[in-house]
Amino acid sequence: xxxxxxxxxxxxxxxxxxxxxxxxxxxxxxxxxxxxxxxxxxxxxxxxxxxxxxxxxxxxxxxxxxxxxxxxxxxxxxxxxxxxxxxxxxxxxxxxxxxxxxxxxxxxxxxxxxxxxxxxxxxxxxxxxxxxxxxxxxxxxxxxxxxxxxxxxxxxxxxxxxxxxxxxxxxxxxxxxxxxxxxxxxxxxxxxxxxxxxxxxxxxxxxxxxxxxxxxxxxxxxxxxxxxxxxxxxxxxxxxxxxxxxxxxxxxxxxxxxxxxxxxxxxxxxxxxxxxxxxxxxxxxxxxxxxxxxxxxxxxxxxxxxxxxxxxxxxxxxxxxxxxxxxxxxxxxxxxxxxxxxxxxxxxxxxxxxxxxxxxxxxxxxxxxxxxxxxxxxxxxxxxxxxxxxxxxxxxxxxxxxxxxxxxxxxxxxxxxxxxxxxxxxxxxxxxxxxxxxxxxxxxxxxxxxxxxxxxxxxxxxxxxxxxxxxxxxxxxxxxxxxxxxxxxxxxxxxxxxxxxxxxxxxxxxxxxxxxxxxxxxxxxxxxxxxxxxxxxxxxxxxxxxxxxxxxxxxxxxxxxxxxxxxxxxxxxxxxxxxxxxxxxxxxxxxxxxxxxxxxxxxxxxxxxxxxxxxxxxxxxxxxxxxxxxxxxxxxxxxxxxxxxxxxxxxxxxxxxxxxxxxxxxxxxxxxxxxxxxxxxxxxxxxxxxxxxxxxxxxxxxxxxxxxxxxxxxxxxxxxxxxxxxxxxxxxxxxxxxxxxxxxxxxxxxxxxxxxxxxxxxxxxxxxxxxxxxxxxxxxxxxxxxxxxxxxxxxxxxxxxxxxxxxxxxxxxxxxxxxxxxxxxxxxxxxxxxxxxxxxxxx
Amino acid sequence: xxxxxxxxxxxxxxxxxxxxxxxxxxxxxxxxxxxxxxxxxxxxxxxxxxxxxxxxxxxxxxxxxxxxxxxxxxxxxxxxxxxxxxxxxxxxxxxxxxxxxxxxxxxxxxxxxxxxxxxxxxxxxxxxxxxxxxxxx
Numbered sequence: 002x003x004x005x006x007x008x009x010x011x012x013x014x015x016x017x018x019x020x021x022x023x024x025x026x027x028x029x030x031x032x033x034x035x036x037x038x039x040x041x042x043x044x045x046x047x048x049x050x051x052x053x054x055x056x057x058x059x060x061x062x063x064x065x066x067x068x069x070x071x072x073x074x075x076x077x078x079x080x081x082x083x084x085x086x087x088x089x090x091x092x093x094x095x096x097x098x099x100x101x102x103x104x105x106x107x108x109x110x111x112x113x114x115x116x117x118x119x120x121x122x123x124x125x126x127x128x129x130x131x132x133x134x135x136x137x138x139x140x141x142x143x144x145x146x147x148x149x150x151x152x153x154x155x156x157x158x159x160x161x162x163x164x165x166x167x168x169x170x171x172x173x174x175x176x177x178x179x180x181x182x183x184x185x186x187x188x189x190x191x192x193x194x195x196x197x198x199x200x201x202x203x204x205x206x207x208x209x210x211x212x213x214x215x216x217x218x219x220x221x222x223x224x225x226x227x228x229x230x231x232x233x234x235x236x237x238x239x240x241x242x243x244x245x246x247x248x249x250x251x252x253x254x255x256x257x258x259x260x261x262x263x264x265x266x267x268x269x270x271x272x273x274x275x276x277x278x279x280x281x282x283x284x285x286x287x288x289x290x291x292x293x294x295x296x297x298x299x300x301x302x303x304x305x306x307x308x309x310x311x312x313x314x315x316x317x318x319x320x321x322x323x324x325x326x327x328x329x330x331x332x333x334x335x336x337x338x339x340x341x342x343x344x345x346x347x348x349x350x351x352x353x354x355x356x357x358x359x360x361x362x363x364x365x366x367x368x369x370x371x372x373x374x375x376x377x378x379x380x381x382x383x384x385x386x387x388x389x390x391x392x393x394x395x396x397x398x399x400x401x402x403x404x405x406x407x408x409x410x411x412x413x414x415x416x417x418x419x420x421x422x423x424x425x426x427x428x429x430x431x432x433x434x435x436x437x438x439x440x441x442x443x444x445x446x447x448x449x450x451x452x453x454x455x456x457x458x459x460x461x462x463x464x465x466x467x468x469x470x471x472x473x474x475x476x477x478x479x480x481x482x483x484x485x486x487x488x489x490x491x492x493x494x495x496x497x498x499x500x501x502x503x504x505x506x507x508x509x510x511x512x513x514x515x516x517x518x519x520x521x522x523x524x525x526x527x528x529x530x531x532x533x534x535x536x537x538x539x540x541x542x543x544x545x546x547x548x549x550x551x552x553x554x555x556x557x558x559x560x561x562x563x564x565x566x567x568x569x570x571x572x573x574x575x576x577x578x579x580x581x582x583x584x585x586x587x588x589x590x591x592x593x594x595x596x597x598x599x600x601x602x603x604x605x606x607x608x609x610x611x612x613x614x615x616x617x618x619x620x621x622x623x624x625x626x627x628x629x630x631x632x633x634x635x636x637x638x639x640x641x642x643x644x645x646x647x648x649x650x651x652x653x654x655x656x657x658x659x660x661x662x663x664x665x666x667x668x669x670x671x672x673x674x675x676x677x678x679x680x681x682x683x684x685x686x687x688x689x690x691x692x693x694x695x696x697x698x699x700x701x702x703x704x705x706x707x708x709x710x711x712x713x714x715x716x717x718x719x720x721x722x723x724x725x726x727x728x729x730x731x732x733x734x735x736x737x738x739x740x741x742x743x744x745x746x747x748x749x750x751x752x753x754x755x756x757x758x759x760x761x762x763x764x765x766x767x768x769x770x771x772x773x774x775x776x777x778x779x780x781x782x783x784x785x786x787x788x789x790x791x792x793x794x795x796x797x798x799x800x801x802x803x804x805x806x807x808x809x810x811x812x813x814x815x816x817x818x819x820x821x822x823x824x825x826x827x828x829x830x831x832x833x834x835x836x837x838x839x840x841x842x843x844x
Numbered sequence: 845x846x847x848x849x850x851x852x853x854x855x856x857x858x859x860x861x862x863x864x865x866x867x868x869x870x871x872x873x874x875x876x877x878x879x880x881x882x883x884x885x886x887x888x889x890x891x892x893x894x895x896x897x898x899x900x901x902x903x904x905x906x907x908x909x910x911x912x913x914x915x916x917x918x919x920x921x922x923x924x925x926x927x928x929x930x931x932x933x934x935x936x937x938x939x940x941x942x943x944x945x946x947x948x949x950x951x952x953x954x955x956x957x958x959x960x961x962x963x964x965x966x967x968x969x970x971x972x973x974x975x976x977x978x979x980x981x
Contacts, residue, residue, distance in 0.1 A: 567965055570929070577908070578920050579908070582964050582967075586961075586964055755905060756905070761866075762924060762926070766927060771866050771867070773858075774866075792864070796864050837860075840857050841858065841861035
C-alpha cells in the first residue's frame with residue numbers, strides 16, 4: 002500500500018484562517034491512524050509546542066514546519082529535517098516578522114536542514130502556471146532549486162477545482178524537464194468538510210473587521226483532512242509523488258524539539274562556583290539581618306541551599322538577584338509574590354516577609370520532586386517597569402525575550418466579529434451583545450445557555466447560523482499579543498529556540514506562550530507591574546522624610562485600628578466593598594490576621610462558606626473541631642479551618658506520611674477537576690498512607706473528606722503574606738501620612754477599585770482641603786498646596802497635557818500670570834480653554 | 845446669593861469645566877431637595893439600626909456580581925454621596941427595576957431597608973428605585 006502523509010496543514014494558529022486547534026488535529030489524525038502529521042502554520046511557530054507534545058502523547062510522529070510568504074516566491078512550505086533546519090526556520094520567521102517582507106536573498110544562508118515545497122496555492126509558481134506564464138514559473142523554480150537543491154519539491158494538489166488538473170499536468174511536465182521531485186500535498190484549513198463555512202467567515206473577519214481587502218478564502222470545500230484511501234484514489238496515477246510525502250515524513254521524523262534541555266545563562270563557569278556565590282550572599286545578609294543568627298534560621302538556610310544545589314538553581318537565583326539589585330540601585334520598588342515568598346533564600350535575596358517568623362512552608366515553593374524551574378514573580382513599580390526590561394534586554398541581549406499570549410474567541414467577541422463578518426448591521430450586533438451577560442466572557446455559549454435561565458429567550462437563539470459559528474469559534478485563537486510580564490532568559494540565543502517578533506515598544510517577543518514555556522522547561526521570570534508600588538513610591542516622594550517603609554515593624558497599633566474600622570479605601574487588597582465588610586468583621590490585630598483576610602476573600606472560600614466558619618469558630622459561636630490531635634499544630638492558627646494550601650501539604654505529609662513532593666502532587670491533583678476514578682485513587686493513596694502512619698481508617702476517611710472539601714479553595718499562604726506586607730505598608734501610610742498617601746494614589750494612575758473622585762471625596766471628609774486647579778499654582782499632577790491637595794491643570798476640560806506643560810513652563814520662566822489676558826498672550830491658548838479655565842475659577 | 849444657591853452655582857460650574865468635581869459633590873446641589881423628600885446621606889445611614897426603611901441617593905461607583913454561596917446572582921453596588929460611600933445589595937427579586945437604574949444612570953435614587961450585622965457596616969437592601977421630578981436633577 003502506498004502511504005500518504007499530510008504535509009500542508011494550517012491550524013487556528015494561522016489566525017483567522019485555520020479552524021481547529023493542533024490538539025484537535027492530532028486527535029483526528031489518531032482516529033485516521035496516521036503515523037505522521039505535519040503542522041505548517043502561516044508565518045508562525047506559535048502552535049508547534051502544543052502540537053509536538055500532543056502528537057508524542059498519541060504516538061504520532063510530528064513534523065514541524067511553516068508556510069512562509071516570500072515576496073519573490075509566494076507562499077512556500079518549509080519542513081524541518083533536523084536541528085539546523087529548525088534553527089533556520091526560526092530565523093526565517095523572525096526575519097519575516099521584523100522586516101514584514103522578505104525575499105529569497107534574505108534566506109540564502111538559512112536553507113540547510115529544511116525541505117522546501119512550492120507549487121501550492123498562493124505560491125508564485127502556481128500563480129504563473131494558472132496565468133499560463135510558464136517561463137516565469139520556471140525562472141522562479143530555478144531560483145528555489147539553486148537554494149534548496151535536492152530538498153526542493155513541487156507540490157501537486159487536487160482539491161477538485163476546475164484548473165487543478167491542468168496545473169498538475171504542467172507541474173509534472175516541468176518537474177520532469179528540470180529534474181525536480183514532485184510530492185502530493187493536500188492543503189488543510191479545516192478538519193471536516195462542513196467547517197469550510199467557518200474558514201470563509203474567518204476570512205470575512207479579516208476583510209471586514211481587520212480591513213484586509215486582498216484576502217480570499219480557499220475555494221470550494223475540499224480543504225479538509227482527507228484519509229489515505231481518499232488520496233490514493235485521487236492520485237492513483239501519481240504513486241511516486243504520493244510516496245514522496247511519506248519519504249519526506251521519514252526524513253523529518255528524526256527531528257526532536259529540544260524540550261527540557263535549555264537552561265538559564267551560566268553566571269559562573271561551574272555550578273559549584275554559582276552555588277558558593279549564592280550561599281555567600283545569603284549568609285552575609287542573614288548575619289546582617291538576624292545577628293546573632295539563631296539555629297532555626299541556620300538550619301532552614303542550609304536546608305534550602307541544599308535543595309537549590311541539588312536542583313542546580315543557583316544561577317536562576319543569581320540572575321533574579323541581579324535584576325533586583327538593579328531595581329534597588331535605581332530606587333524602583335520591587336517585591337516578590339507567589340509561593341517564592343515562602344523561601345528564606347528569597348527573603349534574604351529580595352526582601353519581603355520573614356518566612357521563618359511567619360511560618361511559611363518552603364516545600365510549597367520548592368521540593369525534591371519538582372522538576373521544572375520554580376516561579377519567581379517580581380512586582381515592580383508599574384511606571385518604571387520598562388527600566389527593568391531595558392536592563393534585562395541590555396544585559397542578556399539576544400538570549401532573552403518576552404512571552405506571547407494567545408487571544409482566543411470568547412462569546413461576546415465572537416458574536417461581535419462573526420456577526421460583522423456575516424453582514425449583521427452594527428445596531429443588531431450591539432443589541433445581541435449588549436444583552437449577553439458579562440459573566441459569559443469566560444465560558445462557551447452552550448454552557449452559558451444552560452447556566453443562566455434568563456438566556457432562555459435570548460435573541461441570539463433565533464440566529465441559528467450565527468449561533469452555530471460562534472459555538473465553533475469559541476476558544477479558538479484569533480490573535481497573539483505580548484504577555485503581561487513573562488520574560489525568558491536562556492543560555493543560548495533565543496532565535497535558536499523559537500521565532501521572534503517585536504512588541505510595540507520594540508522588545509523581542511518569543512512565539513511561545515506561558516504553557517509552552519513550561520513544556521520547554523525554560524527559565525522564566527514574571528516581571529510584573531504593580532500600581533500600588535507606584536502609589537507607595539509617590540507617597541514617599543511627597544513625604545520627603547527618610548523612612549525605610551519596607552522595614553517598619555509589623556505591629557503598629559494605629560494601623561490595625563484603621564483596618565479594623567474598615568477605613569480601607571486605597572489600601573492594597575482591602576478596599577473592595579466585600580473586603581471592607583470582611584475586614585470589619587475580622588478586625589485584624591496582627592499581621593497574620595491580614596494574611597488570613599486576604600486568603601479568605603476569594604471566590605472559592607466565599608462559595609465554601611469558609612469565612613463564616615472561620616469567624617464563628619474564632620468568636621466561639623461554633624465549636625473548633627479537629628478530626629485527630631495530629632492536625633492541631635497544623636490547623637490551630639486557623640481555628641481548624643483549612644485556609645492555606647500549605648496546610649493541605651502539611652496534612653498529606655504529617656498525617657498521610659507522604660513526602661513533600663508527593664504531598665505537593667496530591668495538592669495539585671486535589672485542586673483540579675477530578676473524575677470519580679481519579680478521586681477514588683487519590684483517596685486510596687491518602688488513606689493507605691494514613692493507616693501506615695498508624696491512624697484509624699475511619700479517622701483517615703474523615704480527614705480526607707475534610708481535605709477534599711477545602712483543598713480546592715485553599716490559597717497560597719506565602720503569596721497572601723507577601724501581598725499582606727504591601728497591604729500593611731499602604732495601611733500604615735494611610736494612617737500616619739494621609740495627605741501623602743492620597744497624593745500617591747491620585748498620581749499613580751488607576752490603582753485599585755475606585756476612581757480619583759472617590760479618593761478625593763474621602764480625603765475631603767477626613768479634613769484635607771481640596772483646591773481647584775489654578776494656572777498659578779497647579780502642576781501636571783495632583784500636588785500638595787496649603788496642607789491640602791491642589792488639582793492638576795489637566796483636570797480642566799479641553800486642557801490636555803501639552804497645553805498644561807506650556808502653561809507651567811511659561812509660569813516657571815516668566816513668573817505668575819496676572820490675569821486671563823496675560824495668560825492668553827503668553828501661552829497662546831484657545832478661546833475655549835480660557836473660557837473653561839475661567840468657569841473653573843482657575844485664573 | 846444664599847448658601848444653597850452658591851453651592852448650586854459652583855456645582856454647575858464644576859460640572860461644565862472640570863473632569864473631577866472639587867469643591868462640591870454633585871449631590872450637594874440637590875441635598876436640600878433630597879432632605880425635603882426624606883433622603884438620608886451616608887453619614888446618617890451609618891448610624892442607623894437594622895430593618896429601617898430608608899431612601900438614599902448616590903453616584904454609582906462600583907457594580908459587582910461576585911460568586912455567592914447559594915449561586916444566586918446578587919449585585920453589590922457602591923454608591924457615593926458627599927459624606928462617603930453607601931453599600932447597596934440588589935437581590936434577584938428586586939433586580940430588574942433597581943439594576944436597570946444602577947446600570948444606566950450616573951446618579952441613582954433608591955428605597956431600601958437597612959441591614960446591619962454585628963461588626964459590619966450598614967448596608968441597604970434595595971427595594972425599588974425612587975423617581976424624582978425636578979428640573980435641577
